[in-house]
Amino acid sequence: MTASISIQHVSHDFGTFRALDDINLEIEAGEYIVLLGPSGCGKTTLLSTLGGFIAPGAGSVSIGGRDMTGVAPAKRPTTTMFQDYALFPHMSLRDNVGFGPRMAGTPKAQRNAKADELLDLVGLKDAALKRPYALSGGQRQRVALARSLAVDPDVLLLDEPLGALDLKLRRAMQDELKQIQRKVGTTFVHVTHDQEEAMAIADRIVVMNGGKIEDCGPPDRIYRKPGSLFSAGFMGEMNRIKGTVRGARIETALGTISAPGGTPNGEVALCLRPEQIGTAKGDWDMGPARIIDAAFFGTHFRCHLAPEAAPEMALIAHLPPGARPEAGSMVSLSADPADLSIFEAQP
Template sequence: MLGKGKNVVLDGVSMVFGTFTAVRKTDLEIGAGEFFSILGPSGCGKTTLLRMISGFLEPTTGRVLIGGDDMAGIGPNRRPTALIFQNLALFPLMPVWENVAFGLEARGMPKRKRRERAMELIDLVALRGQEDKLPGDLSGGQRQRVAIARALAVEPAVLLLDEPLSALDLKLRQHMRAELKSIQRKTGVTFVYITHDQGEALTMSDRIAVMNHGSVEQVDTTDVLYDNPATPFVATFVGEQNVFRGKVAEVAEGFAVVEGPDGRLRGRVREGLSKGDAAMVFVRPERMQFLNGAGLDNVVTARVDRRDLEGPFVNLFLKRDANEIMVHIVNSGAAGRDLDGEQRVGFAAADALVLPTGDLARD
């Protein structure tokens, strides 16, 4: 009943509007049946990349291949893709099932068969019982599922989703994440998902490409992206980070020591840094600990500034001169309530990553 997922290859693709380069030369391979996200801040070129895959834009340079076929000169309607936007554009006067079956009529499928096919898809997106309602009588999340069923009805090999959840409230968005992932798994269709929401990308994707200023900075699985970001931008765009600046004092056996205003800090390093280079040390807030006398590879003294209760966990913010340090602790009782004044916080060298100085996501 459903199209089988195909791979998408971008081979030296770029997009220039007049004198402005929206997407720099990009090579990317999205696997058949993969849930692949393109993540980045507003204006970084995500939608432009998606429009080149869908055929609404012809790339300035390079080729788009879907399932091995070069898409040059092939319009959006003739590509094995379907597109879902934030603005769903459902037909308000058509019941749910006719909305889902809409693309099938153009293919000359008789009405009874169309309804049958629509019902299969309505089951897939868990909307059984809603098929005769009008879109206006559904919740936002249900409407979203109608749009997904409609896009899947035409049996695309690749489903392109452009921030489809951004109009929904937080609870519904979180629920729809699980739902989208399960639909993707059941169908085996390749999903290319555009978002600026790193939480969304991390929870749903097999792999993520992080974009910044028209370039893909890193493509990796979610765990690798979180634990081993390739650049300061990726390190700070995906999740929270503590950042310590300084100069490399030593490099040996996969670790570097960075000397700066926060002292001598040791962390993991890849190639590309030598003694004297400007560097940044990144540590996730959940890898920082308050040190009650105990030692750790790295120790920083800072003053407790504020405590944010998030419910299941607590974020403690400490100040050290101009630097803010965030420590994330599990709320197993009165977490962090009695902490104030100067405190020693620390982290293991294995939990810190040293990268060459670069642009941060939230500068």
């Protein structure tokens, strides 16, 4: 089962605080959507609105073409999976997964067969008779996912489902979640504040800030060509360089480059990812810079640098693992202007 979602002009206030501000979003059936943003940005409020736990102050939500206004959570074609798995400790895994169908009146043999099928999907069929206490955190997470899918939801809502797992297990579960979503075809809407997690699993990322959607698109576009200055800064590390547009040129402390067509005159912020700054000769010669410090991350050295032309400007660059940069040494920096994201400067 799967369904599309249409969110039209949804707003919601908690007293004087505007949690959602005119949200418009179309989600295709079978998409894996991640709502990403800092605490308080509105992502969990939006998820709760989809699940029917919050009635928005304005706007509408449709699922599968059906208006959900006034439809109770239990009557919606949605299931919510929370960070706290809330498994029943006295029940076997089979009975935990089959609990939803049991409440719906499904005969025991049928619901047990369905539970075994879903436990097999998450790699735990052989553990069907175990209790939750005998499982690791990752295994309990898989059981919670199987239980959520047992009621055949059109849309699965996931609220920080991996937040309680350690880094290695979280990364493994990201891969598994994506694979399972592909197999079942259900629409997934997943809330997280972890940018890396969002990029690993999403078909599209919805970046939220202050109750609004700042950016929306595939992970690679969101990362490489963010749609707003906030999105650029929130999605991983970003170097921000001040510039002034004068006609066809952008003047910076690190040299002058051509301005893309349509760039308005005035103060701008030029954004470059650390991996987009290198030491090989490029179209934008940024001049020499002193290495302040360098840390090895396996695939690269993460370096803090002070450009000679603007020592007060702190840059971060990812240099090749064989570079062996040393603190205090000088390197010549360059970049490709095509990699730049350019935004109007903000106060």
